[in-house]
Amino acid sequence: MQYRKTMVMCALGAMAVMPFAQASAVERGMEPSVALMGGVVSPDLSDASSDGAYGVEIGANCQLFQPATGVLRHHLSVSRYSDDPLKMTSAEVNSHWMFEPNERLSLGFGPGIGYVRAKLDDDTNGLWAAQVGGSLKYQLDQQWFLGLEARYQFTESDRFDGRRADADNMRVMGKVGMQF
Numbered sequence: 001m002q003y004r005k006t007m008v009m010c011a012l013g014a015m016a017v018m019p020f021a022q023a024s025a026v027e028r029g030m031e032p033s034v035a036l037m038g039g040v041v042s043p044d045l046s047d048a049s050s051d052g053a054y055g056v057e058i059g060a061n062c063q064l065f066q067p068a069t070g071v072l073r074h075h076l077s078v079s080r081y082s083d084d085p086l087k088m089t090s091a092e093v094n095s096h097w098m099f100e101p102n103e104r105l106s107l108g109f110g111p112g113i114g115y116v117r118a119k120l121d122d123d124t125n126g127l128w129a130a131q132v133g134g135s136l137k138y139q140l141d142q143q144w145f146l147g148l149e150a151r152y153q154f155t156e157s158d159r160f161d162g163r164r165a166d167a168d169n170m171r172v173m174g175k176v177g178m179q180f
Helices: 001-026
Strands: 033-043 051-061 071-083 084-098 105-120 123-139 144-155 156-161 163-165 167-179
Touching: 033 071, 033 084, 033 144, 051 167, 071 167, 084 123, 084 144, 105 144, 123 156, 123 167
Parallel strands: none
Antiparallel strands: 033 051, 033 167, 051 071, 071 084, 084 105, 105 123, 123 144, 144 167, 156 163
């Protein structure tokens, strides 16, 4: 419950600070956004099962490189999954190459890197991760959007309860967000 309160407070804090940075970010073409996420995580571990997860995400267009077609967009997210015997907190940066089939719909895909704090039974380890995924974003109006993201995450292995294990997982999340 404490993690959920922390995530909500981070999201509200980001929303409170965004108006101050909005004009500068919009002038530079960043199109910043913040979203609350909820969905399902399915770990590959045999003793863990699919269960609910939640998180927060901040996104912006890349300022260093843009392809000739589409837009390169970075998403920084923190999510939480907890289903005995596995608990995970994942911090990720995912870069998606986004395309707009029409003015309200964006589709994208791409790679990411992350760090997962995983607790399996009584052992807790930090695991580096790489992921690949796809996303869909539907703009409701100038400010609000709905989204859907699916990604598969590969983590490094570490020792949990005397055996080597990883925390590889599939995540599917719905999003409700605000674009500035």
